[in-house]
Amino acid sequence: MELKFPKDFWLGAATSGPQLEGRFNKKHANIFDYDFEKFPEHFWHGIGPDVASNFYNDFREDIRLMKKAGLNSVRTSIQWSRLIDDLEEGTVNPEAVEFYNAVIDEFLSNGIRPIINLHHFDLPVELLHKYGGWANKQVISFYVKYAEQCFRLFGDRVSDWFTHNEPMVVVEGGYLYQFHYPDLVDGKLAVQVAYNLQLASSLAIQKYREVNQNSDGKIGIILNLSPNYPASQDKEDIAAAHFADLWQNRLFMDASVKGKFPNELVEILTLSQFFRVT
Structure with a gap:
């Protein structure tokens, strides 16, 4: 018996900006960029985020191959460290806006629904070194400014958003088990970071509801739940x-x-x- 997917079934894949794009033309480093620059031995076979899969240069061909594979939806992310010029003021980089516009338009022209996440572990490292990263509520306000720019710039075409990818990984990787920079073991900081990540998500969702340009728009959070x-x-x-x-x-x-x-x-x-x- 032949089985068919429902007409509105999403056949997709998931990745992220820091896993795809590479560091090309970025004004700011995120924590992975910095970690690879300073401690390349932390990365498997010394393979880091400088080039990644070269999506920054090859996105049109990559998206064509996604369509050929039969995908009708793809979850990826915008790099905070690419889009924003002034991390405190929240001003945008014009070249980055042009890039993300082109990527979103390319997805849509190929019949692929872009599902956009705002934070895939990739905090700009300057905000970690200057403010203490997610342990400091000031960073939440910078994140909300970044999120608002994304909603205003791309919300006319993107209807599906996420605030964080697997925030518990940020907590445990950076502040308990030492597999993400800053590689600390500090239970008190871990709890503070968890609290602040959730607060950042909630405030970004509030901002989304203020500026949402799409009547079908939705926003949520990606959680890695473990029984x-x-x-x-x-x-x-x-x-x-x-x-x-x-x-x-x-x-x-x-x-x-x-x-x-x-x-x-x-x-x-x-x-x-x-x-x-x-």
Whole structure:
């Protein structure tokens, strides 16, 4: 029996600006650009983001191949470090605007729906070094300015937006497990960064609703949710799995969907004192 996809089925793929574009013609470095420049040994076989897949130069041919493969939707991202000239004021780089306009138009002319994410782990490194990155609420205001520029510049053609890709990776990679720059192990900072990432997402969504140019427009957040199972039925293992679910899944999920962090998680972190956020 022949099975057919529904007419409105999205057959797509997902990637990001820092994974695709390369560092060509960028005024600012993001944390991956800086990490590769300073510590190339952190990258598999020394292969880093300078060229990536060269999408910056080859996007028309790449999108043609996506269409040939049968894709009708693609999720990628805009690089904050490419689009914005003055990171504090939020002014844009004209060449970057021209590039992203061309990419979006090329997707659409090939019948591919562009789904755009705003932050794929790629914080401009200047904001980390000068302000402390996502640990500082001032950076949230810079992010919202960047998001607003994206909505105003591209919202007439892009109807599907995301604020962050897998924000827990930023928290755990940068502040607990040392697999993303700044490679710290600091539980208090990890919790503060998680809180601020969620606040940034919420404020960007609020801004989107103010400037949305598309009646069909939607915005959300991409979460990497992980089911947690106890190693045994011992009460300690059950409690550990429950806390892992609160931290890994419900922290961002509840705040994004219900508008509040789980009370139990807040109580645990508050009672610990070590994790107090401001």
